[in-house]
Amino acid sequence: MQRATHDKRAFRYTRRTKIVSAVCGILLAGVGAYAATNWVVGLNSGSSGEGQSASISNLTISAVASPSATNLMYPGGTGDVVVTISNPNPYPVTITAVQLPTNATYATGYTTSALTTTQTGCLAATPSQVTWNFSTAASGSSHTLTTALTVGASGQANNPLAVTLTNDASMGTTTPAACASTFFSMPSFTAVTATGGAGTSTTTPATDSWTS
């Protein structure tokens, strides 16, 4: 009898632990699957996201003078935007979408591509009427890139990644004449959406855009 009871308890224990371990395995699978989903990368320093990050360093998106924009803006038209994206992480990061400020958030004009001396009569408050193309009245509207951009791991090729965003800057029809032949610092993205690093990084310099 004692032997039989012991075997029964042992059987129950085994069965319970199997269930527990199966649940743990499923949870691990879920974590793995979650890693494959998109996550949003905020851009404002000091946000809670930055504070939470212990081992993922922040991306940097910077203006660059080269390559220069091919399509230049004019009143009622659009123009190219050039950026470089730096990834300090030891793994590639893939950006799939950007989140834009409102369409009433305007760029400031500068006299040269160094973006150091502002252009008189062409400031954000003037306003310059230069905004992100397809931005809306709502802050944080998300726009999917035509092609996902993968920035190489830190110290690897294609990091930083230079990108020309084709015709993603827009100029209003009432832009002042002072804004002609002017370089613009575009309003900051509110966030970007990215996924876990892919195997192959995008070759720099790259061309991309969002079209809606």
Add this chain to the structure above:
Amino acid sequence: MKGRRGTLLVATPIALVGLLLGSSTGAAWPATNWTVTLRTASSAESHSQTVPSAPTGVSAACNAPTTAKTIKVSWTAVTHATTYTVYDSTTSATGTYTAIATGVAATSWTSGTLNSGTNYWFEVTVSVGSNWTSTKSSASTESTINSLSPFCVQP
């Protein structure tokens, strides 16, 4: 012992599936901290065109010289043009010009009935948007309006 061996046997394959799913898009991702920030606000650069150059190829032609005292002014299209403005001078090619037609969308404009015994020269500007306007073009050739037919002649 049997039960613990069972735990390993059951959990390990499923856990491996989870880890493989994670590694398929970046095994180095930590299990937490999915949201990270840029070090600073992003910046990006764009550039604008220059104010448009003055239209070229401005010409004036007697529109219907045997029947009307009108002149047709034509010019070459300017890229991204929104509208054109036509000016006239009745003193000389280098005289004072006054706007006689604004908001012209086409690349030509025909006057109304002009004054007899008067010489006319024309210039044109182009606007892109509402505030970017070129300088005036070169003057057209001279046109003269007569009281009798032909009502319009050109030297």
